[in-house]
Amino acid sequence: MTLEADSATRTETVAAPRPPSARERSERIYRILRDRICLLDYLPGSHLSEEELAQEFQISRTPLRRVLTRLESEGLVQSVHGVGTIVTDVDIEELQQVYHLRLELVLLVGKLSPIPRTAADLDRIRALIKRCDTALRDADQRTFLRLNMDFFLEMNAMTGNQPLREISERLYFQVARVVLKMMPQLGLVEEFTAFRREMEEVLAAAEIGDWDSIGHIRRAHISMSFRRMMRHAGHSGDGEDDR
Secondary structure (H helix, E strand, O other): OOOHHHHHHHHHHOOOOOOHHHHHHHHHHHHHHHHHHHOOOOOOOOOOOOOHHHHHHOOHHHHHHHHHHHHHHOOEEEEEEEEEEEEEOOOOOOOHHHHHHHHHHHHHHHOEEOOOOHHHHHHHHHHHHHHHHHOOOOOOOHHHHHHHHHHHHHOOOEOHHHHHHHHHHHHHHHHHHHHHHHHHOOOOOOHHHHHHHHHHHHHHHHOOOOOHHHHHHHHHHHHHHHHHHHHHHHOOOOOOOOO
16 A cells, blocks of 8 residues: 555544434434424324334434433423323413513623623524515425524524523523414514514624623514513413513
8 A cells, every 4th residue: 555545544533424323313313303393383282292203303202202202301292101292282361471581591601601602693694584484485484493493403402501501491492382372363574573673783792792782682682582472372471570
């Protein structure tokens, strides 16, 4: 073997991708199932077959059950004896306290270990705004929620405080389905317009590094979204925790 060939072989060996760990595979499956539930690919009341999911993801039932247990702890599925794993339903009234907590936590994103945004980070937000403009021409409920989910993950990455990131993500995905479920009453174009305005305001604050303002912008828009949903549900949305 020549020196050049030997060098190429070593380069290829170094560049070979590392196979995902069991934890990484589990996290990937969890996120896929979570997204399917939130996007209503799995409707409330649907039965999740362990056998079919194990075949789809090519894993044994033991790690799959750990994923399902995690989803159950977050209120997205329920294990029913003699039936199996069932996708739960959601109700805006039952989730009022979750929204109230989100309103307070979002203010901490810009205060606890804020991570400065790079040019690439800001470009991703600009790309989301462009996707929103494109989607507005042919408004679609799933597209709206997917955009909203992607934007949330960008916002959550602004803090280096891991516990805050984890609880914020958990609470967000607990209520995400409510938006999609109530979209016919809320009005898709109106929600797209409000969401685009939020992204523009956040981008403007991020461009000048005003992390504290981002928290307040997010809080204001979450509050308005919650009140719109409560109004259409026949409630004011007021409460002793909503201040």
